[in-house]
Amino acid sequence: MKLVTAIVAPSTLGDVKAALERLGVLGMTVSDAQGYGRQKGHTEVYRGAQHPVDLIDKLRVEVLTDEATVDTVVDGVVAAARSERAGSGKVWVTPVEAVVRVRTGETGDAAL
Amino acid sequence: MNSGDTAWVLVSAALVMLMTPGLAFFYGGMVRSRGVLNMLMMSLGSMGVVGVLWVLIGYSTAFGSDVGLGLLGSPTEFFGLSPLLSGEQLSDTVPTMAFAAFQAMFAILTVSLISGAVADRARFGPWLLFAGLWAVVVYFPVAHWVFAFDETDNAGAVLAQGGWIANRLAAVDFAGGTAVHINAGAAALALVLVLGKRADWPQETGKPHNLPLVVLGAGLLWFGWFGFNAGSALAADTTAAVVLMNTLVATGASMLGWLVVERIRDGHATTLGAASGIVAGLVAITPACSSVTPIGAIAIGAVTGPLCALAISLKYRFGYDDSLDVVGVHLVGGLAGTVLVGLFASSAAPEEVDGLFYGGGVDQLWRQVVGAIAVFVYSFVLSLLLAWLVRATTGFRIRPDDEKEGVDETQHAETAYHFGDGRGSASAFRAPDVARALERTHS
Numbered sequence: 001m002k003l004v005t006a007i008v009a010p011s012t013l014g015d016v017k018a019a020l021e022r023l024g025v026l027g028m029t030v031s032d033a034q035g036y037g038r039q040k041g042h043t044e045v046y047r048g049a050q051h052p053v054d055l056i057d058k059l060r061v062e063v064l065t066d067e068a069t070v071d072t073v074v075d076g077v078v079a080a081a082r083s084e085r086a087g088s089g090k091v092w093v094t095p096v097e098a099v100v101r102v103r104t105g106e107t108g109d110a111a112l
Numbered sequence: 113m114n115s116g117d118t119a120w121v122l123v124s125a126a127l128v129m130l131m132t133p134g135l136a137f138f139y140g141g142m143v144r145s146r147g148v149l150n151m152l153m154m155s156l157g158s159m160g161v162v163g164v165l166w167v168l169i170g171y172s173t174a175f176g177s178d179v180g181l182g183l184l185g186s187p188t189e190f191f192g193l194s195p196l197l198s199g200e201q202l203s204d205t206v207p208t209m210a211f212a213a214f215q216a217m218f219a220i221l222t223v224s225l226i227s228g229a230v231a232d233r234a235r236f237g238p239w240l241l242f243a244g245l246w247a248v249v250v251y252f253p254v255a256h257w258v259f260a261f262d263e264t265d266n267a268g269a270v271l272a273q274g275g276w277i278a279n280r281l282a283a284v285d286f287a288g289g290t291a292v293h294i295n296a297g298a299a300a301l302a303l304v305l306v307l308g309k310r311a312d313w314p315q316e317t318g319k320p321h322n323l324p325l326v327v328l329g330a331g332l333l334w335f336g337w338f339g340f341n342a343g344s345a346l347a348a349d350t351t352a353a354v355v356l357m358n359t360l361v362a363t364g365a366s367m368l369g370w371l372v373v374e375r376i377r378d379g380h381a382t383t384l385g386a387a388s389g390i391v392a393g394l395v396a397i398t399p400a401c402s403s404v405t406p407i408g409a410i411a412i413g414a415v416t417g418p419l420c421a422l423a424i425s426l427k428y429r430f431g432y433d434d435s436l437d438v439v440g441v442h443l444v445g446g447l448a449g450t451v452l453v454g455l456f457a458s459s460a461a462p463e464e465v466d467g468l469f470y471g472g473g474v475d476q477l478w479r480q481v482v483g484a485i486a487v488f489v490y491s492f493v494l495s496l497l498l499a500w501l502v503r504a505t506t507g508f509r510i511r512p513d514d515e516k517e518g519v520d521e522t523q524h525a526e527t528a529y530h531f532g533d534g535r536g537s538a539s540a541f542r543a544p545d546v547a548r549a550l551e552r553t554h555s
Contacts (some may be wrong), residue, residue, distance in 0.1 A: 045378040049318045049422050
């Protein structure tokens with residue numbers, strides 16, 4: 001089992017969600033995140049005073065998946081979240097040791 | 113009594129009253145979210161303290177019989193305003209009580225204006241103390257200088273003397289460029305010098321937490337300002353109409369001027385810049401609104417918007433933490449508007465005075481400058497003394513820990529915004545069930 005974690009721009013969430021649903025992904029977790037990558041943040045100006053904003057609002061999308069479909073999920077997210085501008089996000093995959101469905105107590109792939 | 117005039121003055125009083133909560137929103141949106149309630153409270157507090165003082169001695173000190181040299185009205189002549197209850201008490205064509213109510217709103221607003229300079233670091237009680245002392249010692253006398261006109265008979269002989277700036281000096285200040293804006297701006301400068309900078313100024317302090325709130329406040333100010341300026345005609349007449357039109361166009365021109373400066377200097381025209389330009393224009397046209405043509409009003413706005421936009425960066429150069437630019441907007445805008453009367457006044461306008469650009473020479477100009485400097489010096493010196501007095505007797509600043517924590521929570525035991533209520537709080541109701549389930553799992 002794998003955990004696919006994607007940091008994406010908030011405006012792309014609708015596309016990411018639609019893409020994953022088309023690929024048959026049944027669930028996901030979305031949470032607010034702030035951060036920056038190589039493009040750094042941006043600068044806001046209030047009454048002429050410059051205020052650099054490093055931590056930009058992003059969304060973290062997490063999907064638990066089995067070994068067979070992990071690449072499809074990653075490709076789906078990347079295709080949906082990609083844009084021309086820097087700051088489109090990042091996707092990474094981590095191994096998962098155990099999964100339990102809370103309602104039934106099922107474990108492993110059955111719990112996905 | 114004229115019922116049309118009375119209706120206009122009463123409505124104007126209500127319009128001006130709305131400016132204070134409007135100002136509270138304008139200021140409140142500009143501070144960080146952890147200080148917005150205190151910002152609102154400093155304005156609300158002025159409404160209480162200054163309103164009550166106005167009825168007790170304020171009206172008397174400002175508009176009572178002059179006690180000499182045009183410096184002060186008799187402080188107890190109208191104590192409690194009881195002498196104004198009778199229907200025979202008239203100021204020109206309106207009941208004097210309507211005039212007293214209208215002027216009460218001016219006193220309240222002026223004190224509230226100062227509070228923007230000390231955002232995030234003043235203790236609330238000492239602020240109220242300062243507000244009351246300042247109203248009595250500074251505002252009420254200065255209002256007498258500027259707003260109390262001589263009473264004359266039909267032949268023009270003076271029956272009762274009024275304030276020195278309005279009558280002896282004959283500076284034009286229609287609705288309070290000196291008494292309100294220079295006065296409040298000078299006090300703000302004095303207060304920031306006594307209170308000192310915020311601990312994290314200027315790194316962390318300059319981002320407004322809610323710009324829509326700032327625009328809401330600026331809109332309410334502009335709306336109320338029509339009462340502030342056009343109501344000062346004290347009649348529903350041509351003067352009020354001219355003043356209202358001038359208040360519209362000077363403000364628009366000032367906003368555009370501010371935005372042009374931003375576009376050139378910073379690359380973007382900003383929402384905060386538009387709201388700030390609005391207030392700067394309103395401040396500048398206040399003394400001048402009855403003495404210039406609409407074209408003159410546009411010129412005053414077009415000069416003042418850019419001037420104030422540039423002036424607010426002075427605080428970074430000189431290192432004083434005027435949190436919300438009361439000095440840059442109200443002192444500089446008030447000075448500019450007051451002095452520009454001496455340049456742009458036209459005898460075609462209701463005040464019937466010609467400034468330098470309209471063939472009047474420097475006669476009106478020097479009167480404007482003397483009036484402006486007199487109010488600035490008086491207000492600055494007395495405000496310094498009062499702020500020192502408050503600091504020495506009760507303390508004025510919040511503790512450093514409290515400043516870090518936020519002035520709302522430490523001064524008022526409240527926070528403005530509550531998102532996701534209940535999320536993450538453990539439910540006492542469910543706890544025993546969870547404990548039993550854990551025992552079953554591990555047994």
